[in-house]
Amino acid sequence: MSVAVTIETIEKRFDSFTALRGVSLDIQPGELVALLGPSGSGKTTLLRLIAGLEQADRGRVLFGEADTQELSLRDRRIGFVFQHYALFKTMNVAENIGFGLRSRPRQERPSESEINKRISDLLELVQLPGLEKRYPSQLSGGQRQRVALARALAIEPRVLLLDEPFGALDAKVRKDLRAWLRDLHGRTGHTTVFVTHDQEEALELADRVAILNDGRIEQVGSADDVYDHPATPFVCEFLGEANKLPVKVVGGQAFFGDRPVLGGITQNQGGPASLYVRPQHLRIVDETPLALPGTVEHLRRNGPLRRAEIAVEGLKRRLDVDLASQVAPAIGERVRLRITHGNLFAAA
Amino acid sequence: MSDAALPLAAAAPARRSSARGESLGVRIALIAVSLLFLLLFLLLPLAAVFVEAGSKGWEAYRAAITEPDALAAIRLTLLVAAIAVPFNIVVGIAAAWAVAKFEFRGKNLLISLIDLPFSVSPVISGLVFVLLFGAQGYFGPWLQAHDIKIVFALPGLILATVFVTFPFVARELIPHMQSLGTADEEAALTLGASPWRVFFRVTLPNVKWSLFYGVLLCNARAMGEFGAVAVVSGKIRGLTNTMPLHIEILYNEYMGAAAFAVASLLAGLALITLALKTFLEWRFGDEIAASRRH
Numbered sequence: 001m002s003v004a005v006t007i008e009t010i011e012k013r014f015d016s017f018t019a020l021r022g023v024s025l026d027i028q029p030g031e032l033v034a035l036l037g038p039s040g041s042g043k044t045t046l047l048r049l050i051a052g053l054e055q056a057d058r059g060r061v062l063f064g065e066a067d068t069q070e071l072s073l074r075d076r077r078i079g080f081v082f083q084h085y086a087l088f089k090t091m092n093v094a095e096n097i098g099f100g101l102r103s104r105p106r107q108e109r110p111s112e113s114e115i116n117k118r119i120s121d122l123l124e125l126v127q128l129p130g131l132e133k134r135y136p137s138q139l140s141g142g143q144r145q146r147v148a149l150a151r152a153l154a155i156e157p158r159v160l161l162l163d164e165p166f167g168a169l170d171a172k173v174r175k176d177l178r179a180w181l182r183d184l185h186g187r188t189g190h191t192t193v194f195v196t197h198d199q200e201e202a203l204e205l206a207d208r209v210a211i212l213n214d215g216r217i218e219q220v221g222s223a224d225d226v227y228d229h230p231a232t233p234f235v236c237e238f239l240g241e242a243n244k245l246p247v248k249v250v251g252g253q254a255f256f257g258d259r260p261v262l263g264g265i266t267q268n269q270g271g272p273a274s275l276y277v278r279p280q281h282l283r284i285v286d287e288t289p290l291a292l293p294g295t296v297e298h299l300r301r302n303g304p305l306r307r308a309e310i311a312v313e314g315l316k317r318r319l320d321v322d323l324a325s326q327v328a329p330a331i332g333e334r335v336r337l338r339i340t341h342g343n344l345f346a347a348a
Numbered sequence: 349m350s351d352a353a354l355p356l357a358a359a360a361p362a363r364r365s366s367a368r369g370e371s372l373g374v375r376i377a378l379i380a381v382s383l384l385f386l387l388l389f390l391l392l393p394l395a396a397v398f399v400e401a402g403s404k405g406w407e408a409y410r411a412a413i414t415e416p417d418a419l420a421a422i423r424l425t426l427l428v429a430a431i432a433v434p435f436n437i438v439v440g441i442a443a444a445w446a447v448a449k450f451e452f453r454g455k456n457l458l459i460s461l462i463d464l465p466f467s468v469s470p471v472i473s474g475l476v477f478v479l480l481f482g483a484q485g486y487f488g489p490w491l492q493a494h495d496i497k498i499v500f501a502l503p504g505l506i507l508a509t510v511f512v513t514f515p516f517v518a519r520e521l522i523p524h525m526q527s528l529g530t531a532d533e534e535a536a537l538t539l540g541a542s543p544w545r546v547f548f549r550v551t552l553p554n555v556k557w558s559l560f561y562g563v564l565l566c567n568a569r570a571m572g573e574f575g576a577v578a579v580v581s582g583k584i585r586g587l588t589n590t591m592p593l594h595i596e597i598l599y600n601e602y603m604g605a606a607a608f609a610v611a612s613l614l615a616g617l618a619l620i621t622l623a624l625k626t627f628l629e630w631r632f633g634d635e636i637a638a639s640r641r642h
């Protein structure tokens with residue numbers, strides 16, 4: 001049922017503007033992959049290319065072994081959920097969900113009673129039983145979202161494509177639907193690609209995350225992979241906050257100025273580099289080696305966390321430090337910081 | 349309700365009216381001017397038509413509209429509309445579809461061309477066809493040789509009417525279709541619908557109210573058009589006279605009551621159009637608003 005999707009060196013231009021520059025990606029059958037990237041990075045374009053709504057200038061998309069070039073939109077059997085759902089306003093929920101099945105050629109079309117059965121099954125699946133007769137304008141955003149998903153699932157798609165499925169919803173609903181979608185995917189097992197620019201959403205939901213930037217895939221990997229071992233500075237900064245320190249690597253140690261700040265570097269590199277450190281990887285410590293002295297300049301609350309901004313001599317930007325369970329320092333206090341984990345990239 | 353709430357409640361209306369920025373006096377004056385205008389320029393003439401029509405009594409009224417030339421004019425008007433309106437529906441939808449859903453060179457030119465019939469005087473619209481197809485026109489000799497009559501005959505009337513009423517449907521549809529974009533169509537296509545099914549089940553239902561408005565206006569104009577039709581008609585009684593032309597002839601022959609009797613039919617059409625439009629807005633107001641909002 002589910003099929004592997006292979007994307008081979010896709011290039012896509014709009015007039016003179018290049019939206020995708022040689023994108024390749026292998027998606028396993030039944031896998032849930034997130035396309036993550038900033039606005040304008042080409043996520044929607046890539047999704048539309050997989051769906052066949054856009055033609056590539058170079059490269060190809062394979063479903064299993066088959067080149068999709070030869071498949072009509074109908075034969076691709078794509079379940080596409082649009083960012084703004086694109087529900088048919090003049091049809092009620094049941095008609096929306098049944099549209100795909102009723103569009104099949106007569107000899108492949110299920111009987112009316114089978115279609116109606118399938119509609120109520122799907123409404124059950126998306127947890128909206130009994131809403132058959134409502135029109136899209138009579139539904140909440142989250143309900144529309146789920147109807148759009150049910151409509152896409154109705155044709156038993158081989159690949160499910162979701163463009164910012166939760167983009168138009170408020171934070172609370174997003175969280176609920178996230179868990180629900182994860183669960184639904186577990187049960188139905190469709191090969192799924194979903195687009196988002198919310199890194200938290202991507203990391204939480206996806207088996208693998210592909211990070212796009214400016215029409216290129218910068219890295220593909222599991223949430224842990226990309227978060228803990230970002231391949232590029234862009235990925236590192238995009239996946240979460242990071243402090244950037246200019247350092248020099250000498251003999252397995254990183255030096256900020258002439259002060260060693262991080263040891264045990266096994267990477268075979270030396271010379272100037274940028275060290276990216278996430279706020280939770282900076283700890284206020286008592287006297288130790290490998291510590292960075294600074295002054296607390298600002299304290300603020302960031303959700304459940306308290307955060308300190310600490311000025312370090314020789315660094316223009318203040319360092320953001322998460323104060324997980326430590327006693328908060330006072331403003332103006334001089335502290336020492338230890339870097340528990342950092343990502344090193346050769347200076348550009 | 350507690351006492352403390354009262355001052356608040358009293359303050360609210362005052363705040364609202366000041367927020368709208370004009371005093372009660374100005375509002376009354378504006379409403380009065382609008383009503384007066386409506387009364388003077390719309391209701392009074394309309395009433396005059398019906399009063400004049402009935403001035404010679406019911407029998408005279410009946411005779412005026414059942415007289416053979418009048419009946420012929422009514423039949424011709426209906427026939428012209430019955431051909432011109434469906435034609436413009438089809439072409440108008442096609443033009444709106446092309447403009448709203450595709451990107452192509454010369455699109456702005458096409459949009460301006462669609463408006464051309466509105467910006468050209470109807471008399472000129474008629475003259476163009478005489479120039480093309482009249483006896484002295486470009487295609488005149490060829491048409492005569494093949495015994496085809498266009499000007500001073502039904503085809504000319506239809507051509508002129510089609511030309512003059514073309515923009516109504518397209519102009520209603522274009523902004524609506526443009527605002528809808530192509531997402532619904534793309535959704536239907538990925539669900540496996542054929543292009544025909546997409547058009548008839550998705551595109552058309554989405555714009556049905558705009559289409560209906562366009563058709564109503566187009567029809568009213570097709571039946572009421574005077575200028576362009578007058579030029580190509582030749583005003584042959586009982587043959588190429590439409591209702592507006594018939595009315596003019598009667599009027600010129602000092603048969604005022606008869607002229608107004610036929611005119612009352614056209615005025616009636618206008619009222620029916622208006623009533624239909626109002627009824628639809630009232631009955632399906634939510635849907636119309638929804639289809640326009642989304």
Ligand SMILES: Nc1ncnc2c1ncn2[C@@H]1O[C@H](COP(=O)(O)OP(=O)(O)OP(=O)(O)O)[C@@H](O)[C@H]1O
Pocket residue numbers: 014015017018019037038039040041042043044045046197
């Ligand atoms: N039809 C088009 N014509 C011209 N340029 C386009 C077209 N579609 C997309 N682009 C351009 O291609 C680039 C990538 O667009 P795309 O919609 O894929 O971005 P995205 O990653 O989905 O962004 P967002 O998060 O804002 O939705 C953008 O710079 C956009 O302007």
Ligand SMILES: [Mg+2]
Pocket residue numbers: 043044045
């Ligand atoms: Mg997008």
